[in-house]
């Protein structure tokens with residue numbers, strides 16, 4: 001069984017799907033591992049370190065031609081997809097719910113495509129394969145470091161001969177995997193931390209990290225399915241934004257992490273809330289996306305300073321900015337999934353298995369994931385099966401693989 005790592009296609013991506021330590025474990029488990037020359041360079045792993053771990057360094061063409069399993073972090077480029085074939089499995093994070101064109105291309109290549117970001121995260125046996133969590137953990141940590149670097153004062157209380165510095169007040173909005181890591185990291189740096197989320201079960205998690213949970217009077221619980229939040233109604237959203245603005249105005253630093261699967265990130269920090277913050281305060285928006293973020297006016301990878309002196313940082317690809325750590329964790333995730341898909345040294349894809357059915361998106365030239373295939377009873381293609389079967393996907397976004405993906409979030 002040959003597994004190949006190819007260089008990442010996305011501009012600026014520094015991560016690599018396998019690190020040498022993972023190569024060593026896979027070769028011990030009986031895999032032959034091929035690594036495209038230079039694939040690990042931006043995560044600080046040179047070709048020699050892979051060779052020492054038991055891998056064979058190859059060209060891109062050799063990797064694609066010889067591998068039974070092709071491993072990536074993100075989406076492959078069209079040239080790589082064109083080099084794939086029916087007997088292979090391709091594993092990576094492909095965001096298929098929002099990229100129907102890629103899903104179509106993958107189906108067209110005949111490859112069995114497996115998208116790590118669709119792993120049913122609540123299955124205990126999927127924990128070691130949960131790349132969304134491993135990468136979100138890193139992102140939450142890095143967001144705090146970015147905030148601390150941009151903030152012109154101290155996070156901890158400092159009592160010195162030159163005066164006393166009060167600790168920074170820091171609020172984390174959204175207390176999922178990234179948010180809880182951000183809270184823990186900010187606490188370790190000495191900030192006075194509070195947290196907020198629409199899922200009431202996060203109250204004890206926030207408190208257990210030594211932070212204060214902010215209760216909003218105007219918004220009730222908004223838990224959705226699978227441990228995720230549901231989208232708020234327009235009325236709830238307006239009330240949330242208005243009440244949060246009062247809390248935000250008291251903070252030195254705000255880190256936003258709120259997401260609703262398959263939806264545009266919710267807007268939590270309005271221009272009015274920004275206007276209420278003090279000069280020198282800092283916001284890191286981890287929800288920043290081309291579709292809009294948690295903070296009004298934020299842009300991914302860009303920093304803006306508002307007229308009243310608030311630095312708004314739209315987080316870019318934070319896991320990629322810590323490529324050595326994120327690649328090591330991702331390599332464990334993808335190795336676990338690869339080994340799960342193999343039996344007696346050969347690929348053994350079984351779509352009757354809940355975990356595999358959750359992640360396999362194309363097979364034998366077809367789109368096979370129920371969240372991506374058109375519903376059998378929908379002749380106009382308007383009601384994708386995703387609406388009923390893919391827990392993390394909201395119906396509006398998880399359109400049929402042949403249709404256009406829509407983002408129907410309300411205008412902010």
Ligand code: NAD
Pocket residue numbers: 121122123127130132133136173174175176177178179196197198199202226227228229230232257258259260261266268
């Ligand atoms: P996520 O990235 O989808 O969202 C981040 C956070 O934003 C969530 O906590 C969500 O509740 C919050 N949020 C959404 N809309 C909001 C709004 N309008 N206002 C405030 N907060 C809002 O979530 P995630 O971090 O990937 O995972 C969330 C949860 O999923 C976890 O905390 C956990 O409960 C569950 N999960 C379970 C497992 C498991 O069972 N093994 C693994 C991973 C995640």
